[in-house]
Amino acid sequence: MIKPASANIIEQPVASPSSREVARPTPCPVNSHNEWDPLEEVIVGHIDDATIPTSHATVMCNMPRSAAMFYPLFSGRRYPAIMAKPAKRELEGFIQLLEGEGVQVRIPDPQPFHKKFATPKWSARGFTCACPRDSLLVVGDEIIETPMAWRSRYFETFAYRSLLREYFDAGARWSAAPKPQLDDALYNDEYEMPKKGEPFRYVITEHEPVFDAADFVRCGRDLFVTRSNVTNRAGIEWLRRHLGERYRITEIISHCPAPMHIDTTFMPLAPGRVLINPEYVRVEELPPMLRDWEVLTAPEPDPIRGRLLKISSMCGKWLNMNVLSLDERRVVCEEKQPGMIQALKDWGFEPIPCAFQHHAAFGGAFHCATLDIRRRGMLQSYFDKEARLPHEEP
Ligand code: DAV
Numbered sequence: 001m002i003k004p005a006s007a008n009i010i011e012q013p014v015a016s017p018s019s020r021e022v023a024r025p026t027p028c029p030v031n032s033h034n035e036w037d038p039l040e041e042v043i044v045g046h047i048d049d050a051t052i053p054t055s056h057a058t059v060m061c062n063m064p065r066s067a068a069m070f071y072p073l074f075s076g077r078r079y080p081a082i083m084a085k086p087a088k089r090e091l092e093g094f095i096q097l098l099e100g101e102g103v104q105v106r107i108p109d110p111q112p113f114h115k116k117f118a119t120p121k122w123s124a125r126g127f128t129c130a131c132p133r134d135s136l137l138v139v140g141d142e143i144i145e146t147p148m149a150w151r152s153r154y155f156e157t158f159a160y161r162s163l164l165r166e167y168f169d170a171g172a173r174w175s176a177a178p179k180p181q182l183d184d185a186l187y188n189d190e191y192e193m194p195k196k197g198e199p200f201r202y203v204i205t206e207h208e209p210v211f212d213a214a215d216f217v218r219c220g221r222d223l224f225v226t227r228s229n230v231t232n233r234a235g236i237e238w239l240r241r242h243l244g245e246r247y248r249i250t251e252i253i254s255h256c257p258a259p260m261h262i263d264t265t266f267m268p269l270a271p272g273r274v275l276i277n278p279e280y281v282r283v284e285e286l287p288p289m290l291r292d293w294e295v296l297t298a299p300e301p302d303p304i305r306g307r308l309l310k311i312s313s314m315c316g317k318w319l320n321m322n323v324l325s326l327d328e329r330r331v332v333c334e335e336k337q338p339g340m341i342q343a344l345k346d347w348g349f350e351p352i353p354c355a356f357q358h359h360a361a362f363g364g365a366f367h368c369a370t371l372d373i374r375r376r377g378m379l380q381s382y383f384d385k386e387a388r389l390p391h392e393e394p
Contacts, residue, residue, distance in 0.1 A: 026170070026171070028141045028170065028171040028172055029041065029166075029167055029170045029171070029172060029373065029374060030138060030140075030141050030142070030143055030167050030171075030172035030173075030373055030374060031140065031141055031374050031375065031376075031377075032138045032139075032140070032218070032372045032373060032374060032375045033139075033140055033218060033220050033375070033377055033378065033379045033380070034218050034219050034220050034268065034271075034375070034377065034382075035217055035218060035219070035267070035268050035269070035325055035372075036268065036269060036270050036271070036325045036327065036328050036375075037327070037375035037376055037377030038326070038327040038375060038376040038377070039098075039103050039324075039325070039326045039327065039372055039374075039375050040103065040104060040373075040374040040375065040376055041103065041104040041105075041106065041372075041373040041374040042098060042103055042104070042105055042106070042370050042371065042372050042373060043105075043106045043107070043108065043132045043136075043160070043163065043370065043371040043373060044091065044094065044095055044098070044105050044106070044107060044132075044369060044370055045107075045108060045128070045129045045130040045131055045132045045369050045370075046091065046107055046108060046110075046128075046129060046130065047079070047084055047087055047088060047091065047128055047130045047359075047362050048110055049078065049110065049111065049112060049113045049114055049128075050078065050079045050084065050113060050127070050128035050130060050362055051076065051077065051078055051079070051113040051114040051125050051126055051127060051128065051152075052071055052074045052075050052076065052077055052078075052079060053071070053075060053125075053127045053150065053152040053153075054075050054076055054124040054125050054151060054152045055071070055072040055075040056124075056150070056151060056152070056187075057187055057188075057189075057191060057203050058149050058150050058151075058187065058203050058204065058229060058230065059071075059150060059152065060072065061191060061193060061203045061229055061258055062229055062230075062258050062260040062314075063314050064313060064314075064315075064316060066310065066311040067311060067312060067313060067314055067361075070311055070312070071314075076114070076116075076125045077114075078114055079128075079361070079362070082308065083308070083312055083358065083361050086358040087358035087359050087361065087362060089358075090354075090355050090356050090357070090358050090359060091359065091369070093354060093355060094332075094354050094356060094366070094369070097332065097352065097354050098326075098332075101326055101330070101352070103326065106163055106373065108129045108132065108159035108160050108163065109158075109159050109160070109161070109162055109163075110159075111126065111129060111155075111156075111158060111159045112126070113125070113126035113127060113128055113129075114126065117154065117155060119154070119181070119182070121181070121183055121184075122151060122182065122183075124151040124152045124154065125152060126152055126153070126154075126155065126156065127150070127152040127153055127156065127363075128362055128363070129156055129159035129160070130359065130362035130363050130364075130368075130369060131214070131362070131363040131364050131368040131369060132160065132369070132370065132371035133213060133214045133261075133263070133364070133367060133368045133369070133370060133371055134146070134148065134153070134156075134212040134213055134214045134261070134363070134368070135148060135153065135156045135157045135160070135212075135213065136157065136160060136213055136371050137213035137216060137239075138218075138371060138372060138373060139218065139223070139243060139247070140379055141171070141172050141173055142172065142173035142174070142175060143164060143167060143172060143173070143174050143175075144175050144176065144177065144213070144239075144242070145157045145164075145175070145176035145177065146177055146211055146212055146213045147177040147178060147179065147180040147208075147209060147210045147211060147235065147238075148180075148210065148211075148212055148230065149180070149182070149186065149204050149210040149211075149212070149229070149230040149231075149232075150230065151182050154182065157176075167373070175242070177209065177211070177235075177238055177239070177242070178208075178209065178238070180208050180209070180210050181208060182210075183207070185205065185207040186204055186205055186207040186208060186210065187203060187204060187205065188201070188202070188203050188204065188205055191203040193257050193258050194257050195257075196257075200227075202227065202228065202229050202232070203229045204229060204230065204232050205232070206232050206233055206234050208234065209232065209234035209235040209237070209238040210230065210231065210232055210234070210235045211225075211230065211231040211232070211235030211236065211238075211239065212228075212230045212231055212260070212261060214261040214262065214263055214364075214367075214368060215227075215228050215230065215231040215260075215261055215262050216239070216249075216262065217262050217263065217266065217267065217268055218268075219268050219271075219382050219383075220379055220380040220381055220382050221246065221247055221248060221379065221380070221381045221382075222247070222248050222249075222250060222289070222381070222382065222383060223239075223243075223247060223248070223249045223250070224249075224250055224251070224252050224262065224266060224268075225249055225250070225251055225252065225262065226251070226252050226253075226254045226259055226261075226262040226265055226266070227251065227254075227259070228254070228259040228260045228261065228262075229258055229259060229260050230260055230261075236249060236251070246379075250287050250289065251287075252265065252266045252281065252286070252287070253281070253282070253285045254266075254280045254281065255279070255280050255281070255282065256277075256279075256280040256316075259280070261364070261368070263321070263322050263364075263367040263368065264277060264280075264315070264316065264318040264319060264321050264322055265277045265280045265281060265318070265321075266281060267321055267322075267323065267367070269296070269323075269325055269328075269331065269349065270325070270328040270329075271328070271382050272292065272293050272294060272382065273293065273294045273296060273347075274290065274293055274294070274295060274296065275296045275297075275298055275321055275323075276295055276296070276297060276298065277298055277318050277321060278297045278298065279318070280318075283295055289383045290383075292383075296343070296347055298318065298320065298321045298340065298343070299320075299339040299340060299342075299343045300339060301317045301318060301319070301320040301337060301339065301340070302320070302336065302337050302338055302339050302340075303317075304317070304336075304357065305336075306357075309357055309358065309360070309361075312360070312361040313360035313361060314360060314361060314362070314363055314364075315360045315363070315364055315365075319334070319360055319364065319365045320333070320334060320337040320339070320340045321340070322364055322365035322366055322367045322368060323340075323344075323365075323366055323367060324366035324367050324370055326352070329348075329349055329350045330349070330350045330352055331344055331349050331350065331351050331352065332351075332352045332354050332366050333351050333352070333353060333354070333366070334353070334354070334355075334356055334357065334365060334366075335353035335354055335355050335356075336355070336357055341353055354366070356369075
């Protein structure tokens, strides 16, 4: 069942009252239903005033060991130029590439991330808006501000408020999950990363709903989620009820010992085609609704060269999967990952290599660094008949 195109159309006032023209409907600027429709407008984060996040269990438990040793020593300070400068250069190159491919790029506002802020119970400094994928979730014509578990990210969506206001004025729906309190009760003091074979456990409790948008990926009427060190069951349930009957949310089991964000684990690239991380995902544990989908197993990442890059990355090695689809064929991926470039070619995609390794110190790669505002397409179901929602027509 396809949502009528008119659902995305809003009426704009006529320019001049004397004009005889009838009001022409303008499409809503926010319209993105999946990870692969042709990309027209995207927010790309920036790293101005990026600040090493305030040391906290939620931050440290997700970092590679080398970074977890080094970041707490500098927490609350701005990222040094030796890290920021090359990352900025790469961001500029990425933006140029997107614009060259005909995508409209929007940049968030400057924010004083280094400034200390407080709630009645705790204080922190900010982090960065390098990764719009985490704090905002676009579902159709709606943008949802997410309740993030990191204290250092409490006010991060403020960087997007002028954009959000603009989209709202042009007809988008704009909402926010309940502002979390992020009290001590949300965090599990005794948390230790589970060892191989030990049951899943998470640094966050179920005290209140929290989630990062990057723990979800969208395939039309279906969203997939991984529970993680920033997304709890209550957070998933909040989104499920908020989106209502038109959508279904299905969990993907990740065997990552410290999971954070689905976009290095399970990345849909086209209708019926999903890229999976062979270390975190077991094909036999994928939900049955995916049985007709082609599962593309990500190749082993090529090793990162360079001492600073190695110790400063906040992310795991599977960042090679963190690609951005411009459409069902064109995929922006890291130029220093020849294995992934070749695999994408072999699968019939058109990889567009781009230098972006220095962004890993700020939280991710292409998927993390972006938020697709508009992709040309409509809401659809991509799963077989049995997998349809009970009220959906065949
Ligand atoms: O695999 O370290 C990267 C973050 C993606 N948003 C990882 C998570």
